[in-house]
Amino acid sequence: MQSMQRAVINTPNGFASCASEPILLELSEVIAQHLRPNLQRIDAEGVYPKEFMHLVGTLGGFRQGCPTTLGGAGKGIKFTMQVMEEIAKECVSTAFIVWCQTVCSWYIQNSENDHLKQHVLPKIITGQALAGTGLSNPMKHFSGIENIHITATPYADGFILNGTVPWVSNVDTDHYFAVGAKIVETNDYLMAIVLGGSQGLSLGSGGHFIALEGSSTRSCILRNVFVDKDSILSSPCENFVQRIKPGFILSQTGFGLGLVSSCVELIKRSNKSKRHVNRFLDDQAEDIEADLYAAHHKIYALADEIDCGERDARPDLLKEVIQARLLTSQLVLRASQSAMLHAGASGYRLHSAVEKKLREAYFVAIVTPALKHLKKMLSDMQESPAV
Numbered sequence: 001m002q003s004m005q006r007a008v009i010n011t012p013n014g015f016a017s018c019a020s021e022p023i024l025l026e027l028s029e030v031i032a033q034h035l036r037p038n039l040q041r042i043d044a045e046g047v048y049p050k051e052f053m054h055l056v057g058t059l060g061g062f063r064q065g066c067p068t069t070l071g072g073a074g075k076g077i078k079f080t081m082q083v084m085e086e087i088a089k090e091c092v093s094t095a096f097i098v099w100c101q102t103v104c105s106w107y108i109q110n111s112e113n114d115h116l117k118q119h120v121l122p123k124i125i126t127g128q129a130l131a132g133t134g135l136s137n138p139m140k141h142f143s144g145i146e147n148i149h150i151t152a153t154p155y156a157d158g159f160i161l162n163g164t165v166p167w168v169s170n171v172d173t174d175h176y177f178a179v180g181a182k183i184v185e186t187n188d189y190l191m192a193i194v195l196g197g198s199q200g201l202s203l204g205s206g207g208h209f210i211a212l213e214g215s216s217t218r219s220c221i222l223r224n225v226f227v228d229k230d231s232i233l234s235s236p237c238e239n240f241v242q243r244i245k246p247g248f249i250l251s252q253t254g255f256g257l258g259l260v261s262s263c264v265e266l267i268k269r270s271n272k273s274k275r276h277v278n279r280f281l282d283d284q285a286e287d288i289e290a291d292l293y294a295a296h297h298k299i300y301a302l303a304d305e306i307d308c309g310e311r312d313a314r315p316d317l318l319k320e321v322i323q324a325r326l327l328t329s330q331l332v333l334r335a336s337q338s339a340m341l342h343a344g345a346s347g348y349r350l351h352s353a354v355e356k357k358l359r360e361a362y363f364v365a366i367v368t369p370a371l372k373h374l375k376k377m378l379s380d381m382q383e384s385p386a387v
């Protein structure tokens, strides 16, 4: 009962109807029982919360943004983001792998590949199969930041893939994940879904991180990995990228906003004993909270517009999505810094709640599209509105 109330209380003003959604109330129980007791193990020992992921899938957490015609709940990505928000209040690492799972489903539902829609999508949206996304590299490539890392050579009724992507989260041998590749001797690209255990694919260690250790982030080395036409999301993929981009970018704000909410709670907690001195700090709980409400208002409106991705986006939607994602990164950095400054020395202890928030906040700001990438996109749009 206590955790049910929590889901309602932590939801910003004006969004109470969303908080009373049965799925968020159930999720709150599952978080309390199966995630909260393992936070330290996930963060410090890098334990991957596999059982929790399957539970989130069972209660419908991955099917909210998928149309009913494809077996989803058809509620739109706002609800996917709210699932992430609830989880991110406790653990951004776990909320991020929920994003990985749902964005992989986003690619498939927005593709024209009936095989993936019929045979792979149902497993991902129910959590029966887990899934990731290795599209940071193509996203950065299309923004002129780095070279494409994977090549595709036409072979039989498919392609042979070669290359390396250094970090793909929520990946294992029995997980699916999305990759992007340049087709050799052409100016075209493809995007495809591969299985982590495919022949020729090696999953290495992604190294150790200051947070996100429990995200099963692996390096993926592809040596002559064959993908047949049934696994191709799109080729060529220019239009496909434009279609998935707004949902890809906006849905990431889910794990950012959840983190901000939890920082506000921590600031208020610190103020119970230290308000007399904390009141001199620049970013007060009320300031962050007001900005969080405004961000929610803007972001949920954009999410409602994107819905399940079935409609064509209006021309300036992407720009507003990029601005909203940038705003989220900036707010996360402010909120986590303020939580540390409010907590003082008690927050500076190893494994304190606020030091975890600081480490998680930097991830929100560096994962693709990173804060600098978002600023580059906005600058490019300024120079050439068609970008």
Ligand SMILES: Cc1cc2nc3c(=O)[nH]c(=O)nc-3n(C[C@H](O)[C@H](O)[C@H](O)COP(=O)(O)OP(=O)(O)OC[C@H]3O[C@@H](n4cnc5c(N)ncnc54)[C@H](O)[C@@H]3O)c2cc1C
Binding pocket: 100, 132, 133, 134, 135, 136, 137, 145, 146, 147, 167, 168, 169, 170, 209, 211, 212, 215, 217, 366, 367, 368, 370
């Ligand atoms: C914990 C964690 C989990 C992640 N999970 C995923 C995931 O699930 N999926 C995914 O796709 N990605 C994932 N990533 C990758 C992430 O999204 C970013 O793409 C990654 O952090 C690299 O971005 P960056 O901003 O550091 O690169 P940038 O700093 O923007 O660097 C861009 C490129 O410039 C190159 N470069 C360096 N010096 C020069 C130079 N002098 N001239 C030209 N180029 C140069 C670099 O090699 C790099 O490729 C993850 C990263 C982390 C840390």
